[in-house]
Amino acid sequence: MSVTRRQFLQGGVAAFTVSFAAPEVLTSLAHAQGATSRNLVVLYLSGGNDSLSMVAPYSDPQYFARRPTIAIPAANALQVGTDANRTNIGLHPRLTGLKQIFDQGRLAIVQRTGYPNQSRSHFQGTDIWSTADPNNPQGPGWLGKYLDTLPSPVDPLVAWNTVRETPRTLLARHVAVPAIPSVSGYAFASPNSGTEATYARTAATRISSHVPVDRPHLAYVNGTVQGAFATLDRVAQVGRYTPSVTYPNNGLGQALRAVAGAIVQGVGTKVFWVQTGGYDTHSGQGVNATNGAYYNLMATINDSILAFYQDMGNVGALGQTLVLQFSEFGRRISENGSNGTDHGAASAMFLVGGGVRGGIYGTAPNLNAADTQNPTLENAGGDVRMETDFRAVYAAIADKWLGVDSVPLLGGNFRQPGLNIL
Amino acid sequence: MARRDSFIEHLLRRAGFGASPAEMEYYAELGYPATVELLLSPEQVTDTVDGKIGVPGYVGVTTRGQFLPHQNITDARQRWLFRMVHTERPLQEKMVLYWHHHFATAYTKIAGVVGAVEATRMLAAKTGEDSGGVKGQLEMIREYALGNFRDFLVEMAKDVAMNVWLDGRTNTRARPQENFAREVMELFTMGIGNYTEADVYAGARVFTGWNMRRVGATGDPATKYEFFYNSAQHDTTAKTFTFPIYADGGTTIPARAAASGMQDGLDFIDAVVRHPATGRRLARRFWAFFVSEVSEPPTSWVEAVAAAYYSTNYSIKAMLRVVFHSHEFLAIEHRFARYSWPVEFVVRAIKETGWTGFSVNDTLTPLVNMGQQLFEPPDVNGWETGPGWFSTGGSLARLNFAAQLATNQRFNLRNDARGQASTPQALLSYALDRWSPMEYDRGPYEELLTYLRAGGNWTGSDAQLLTKVPGLVHLMLGSSEYQFA
Incomplete structure (x- = not known):
């Protein structure tokens, strides 16, 4: 067994150590570190999700007054009941699959999540949600810190990022997370075949496992190459998975299909990252029209999550699976002149899975901006004020799902009594 | 074929895309200072690269029927890559890539609004090849790549691809659109921490009426989208900021008649390019792109590059000249200190x-x-x-x-x-x-x-x-x- 440790410094920001196990010990590691245990699938809606179009307070007259073209008509909202303030809550009409999951008690909707003085910047906002630190959103992400708590050597497939860039949420000090956007493209090519190709793979593997002196940036890139070689064969195994349902032929659907394959084939991954974009809906938001922009966004998440949920149910893996959805901010309450919405504050988080205690958590905003004392709004009534700190949701996941103490992980006690989502 | 000049090799990797063996011979013969000046003065080198597309002896492109880089985004990508391989103006071409990242504008959103052909025209058409004389964003970037940053930003604010990308086309008096104003401050100039949310709202009002329109009858091959200052949609009231807008320290753009309201945006652009954070931020970004991504720039280096920016009224070329002659750029420890894109x-x-x-x-x-x-x-x-x-x-x-x-x-x-x-x-x-x-x-x-x-x-x-x-x-x-x- 060879374990290499390297230091990586980027712009003086983060010290980064990568540790890898040699392939021969991976199978046992994968089992030891949880081939059959729980996994977390983080779903990031990039661009700032207009959650008032996803979870609509469809009886609030101000909802229609302030959103004359994009409000969801009360008759179209998929009613899921009332929140603690007896506000009627309805899902976007295209979220029929999520409604079905809600009715089965496996969808938790947490309204008005965020943090005080929420950033309206995509980049700073994303960093804050990723690090769980509004004051200093730099360095490792909250799930990266979780990965760092795992005993070394860490299996290189312990986390799986389905997009090309490593999201800050998964940035760790001691663990390099592989990016595997395409299972089929994740294979080694060579100009030659047969034994010559084998020689080449051996040479490339050995070159990348060399530890350079005083060149941490080179060591970092070597770490990513090593990660590729250490994971090629198991990823190929994931590609051979035949799902029990048909996944939508879009980025998110196919990413969740790969996640399902990894779960069912038992490759040992604990944390997955999936992402879907297009939520920065400044103009032409198209909430209601079939094939409108936001309508299509809802179609994508609905069909993909439903397929994944059903697939996991069919293979008996739903109980070990948790999906967490978030976005960097919500959007302005009043629509703008382009039938869209600008950057806002609090938004809604969803959790889906066999261990989820479904229901509506938190309360909807009262959208009446004329009341200057309205505690559910901020920014002169322009934006939704947070009610549940997003770190309370993270804390519940850490404590009750991942089995790691949330207090050191999040740098404080954010546990919220009553938020019994798991 | 031994290495002739490791400094010029280094320069060409950073200020260009590396060199073929023949190009290496050529620049090594010129020597370092003359090569720097030649790279900084693309106008002195005849630009014949596009004429070589499809000619034997050069890297190929793959056509699907006709090669239409001004109408088909795949062809536009091929033409751009061809230029990077064979350009006679390596630094200009390198800066085009750099600014494409700085003013990042993506095809898909634009095509979703105006269609694939119009989006490609907006991004990549050359005036001479387009039926309506459209100059795409990339060609505009090429023109200003080493030019004046203030003028560049004005052109960018009026660029139709940018207008669609950051929703300026829908920025109206009744409903100001914040997207463009926010990114001008956060990403294009000063950077986060130098402005407030209130500045974003005021900035959005500054650019109300900076819209676009379609000209020419439907079916007319010359029809196109163009920038349009729509005075009827301009918010004529005063706008106040937390940072100086004018050289005298004034922070309020005065109320103006709608007809002359476009001056608001020009005043605002002058203010953000003049802001003390902008020159330093641009300098720091040049450090990462040209010198090193594994160490931080010395303050003196940032100040020297920023000083070139301010003392020349925002000349990009002047900043780059300082960069390429700095001893940090030439230092052996910064060789291979950049992660290649x-x-x-x-x-x-x-x-x-x-x-x-x-x-x-x-x-x-x-x-x-x-x-x-x-x-x-x-x-x-x-x-x-x-x-x-x-x-x-x-x-x-x-x-x-x-x-x-x-x-x-x-x-x-x-x-x-x-x-x-x-x-x-x-x-x-x-x-x-x-x-x-x-x-x-x-x-x-x-x-x-x-x-x-x-x-x-x-x-x-x-x-x-x-x-x-x-x-x-x-x-x-x-x-x-x-x-x-």
Whole structure:
């Protein structure tokens, strides 16, 4: 067994150590570190999700007054009941699959999540949600810190990022997370075949496992190459998975299909990252029209999550699976002149899975901006004020799902009594 | 073919896309100071590169029927890559890529609004080839790449692709649109921490009426979208900021008549380019792009580059001249201290390996897998550069592109190596002269030799070279040592 440790410094920001196990010990590691245990699938809606179009307070007259073209008509909202303030809550009409999951008690909707003085910047906002630190959103992400708590050597497939860039949420000090956007493209090519190709793979593997002196940036890139070689064969195994349902032929659907394959084939991954974009809906938001922009966004998440949920149910893996959805901010309450919405504050988080205690958590905003004392709004009534700190949701996941103490992980006690989502 | 001048090699990797052996000869003959001046003065070099597309002897493009780089985004990507391989103005071309990242504008959103052909025209058309004389964003960037940053930003604010991308087209008096004003301050100039949310709201009002319109009758080939200051949609009231707008320290743009309201935006642009944070931020970004991504710039360096910016009224060329003559740029410790962008890696690999019978079309999918599709930055912040390029999947894609290129060029590679390959050491020594990886430590060097020796006795026969030379080039181009510039 060879374990290499390297230091990586980027712009003086983060010290980064990568540790890898040699392939021969991976199978046992994968089992030891949880081939059959729980996994977390983080779903990031990039661009700032207009959650008032996803979870609509469809009886609030101000909802229609302030959103004359994009409000969801009360008759179209998929009613899921009332929140603690007896506000009627309805899902976007295209979220029929999520409604079905809600009715089965496996969808938790947490309204008005965020943090005080929420950033309206995509980049700073994303960093804050990723690090769980509004004051200093730099360095490792909250799930990266979780990965760092795992005993070394860490299996290189312990986390799986389905997009090309490593999201800050998964940035760790001691663990390099592989990016595997395409299972089929994740294979080694060579100009030659047969034994010559084998020689080449051996040479490339050995070159990348060399530890350079005083060149941490080179060591970092070597770490990513090593990660590729250490994971090629198991990823190929994931590609051979035949799902029990048909996944939508879009980025998110196919990413969740790969996640399902990894779960069912038992490759040992604990944390997955999936992402879907297009939520920065400044103009032409198209909430209601079939094939409108936001309508299509809802179609994508609905069909993909439903397929994944059903697939996991069919293979008996739903109980070990948790999906967490978030976005960097919500959007302005009043629509703008382009039938869209600008950057806002609090938004809604969803959790889906066999261990989820479904229901509506938190309360909807009262959208009446004329009341200057309205505690559910901020920014002169322009934006939704947070009610549940997003770190309370993270804390519940850490404590009750991942089995790691949330207090050191999040740098404080954010546990919220009553938020019994798991 | 020994290395002639390591300083010029370094300069061409940073201020260009590396050099073919012939280009290296040419610039080495000129010497360092003259090469810097020539790179900074593209107008002194006739630009003939587009005329070489489709001509034998140059890297190929793949056409689907007609080659229409002003109407088809795939063709636009091919033309751009072709230019990077064969440009006679390497720095200008490098800066086009740089500014495309700085003013990151993505095709898909634009095509979703105006359609594929119009979106390609807006992004990539040349005036002379477009039926309506459209100058696409990329051509505008090429014009200002080394020019005046203030004028550049004004053009960018009026650019129709940008107007669609950041929703300026819907910025109206009744409903100000914040997207563009926010990113001007956060990403294009001063950076976060130098303005407030209230400044964003006021900035949005400044640009009310900076819209676009379609001119020409439907069906007329000359019809096009153009920038349009719509005075009826301009918010004429005063706008107050938390930072100075005017040289005298005034923070309020006065109320103006609608007809002259466009001056609001020009005043605002003057203010953000003049802001003390802007020159330093641009300088820091140049440090990361030209000097090092593994160390921070000394304050003195940032101040010197920023001083060139302010003292010349925002000349990009003046800043770059300071960069290329700084001793930090030339310092040996900063060699290979930049993580190559996927496009840089691909183009340099082609220039150093050869291109006969290779089409830039065959780089498009690998580039997507490496995380960089031209005209498709992930968001307005551009790409996640530096270590952000390197994930397991991205690195594997680089290794696999190296295999693809080496396979494609295998006969030429074999032919070039004849007479240089009496022993594995001789072949490796030849290869390390011709290609430009960061220096290998002893360990990886020995692994390359072990690969050459694997499978039997060294004879240097044609058959052996046809296997081993492409194999070696694959390993070298795919190695981490080659991923730095």
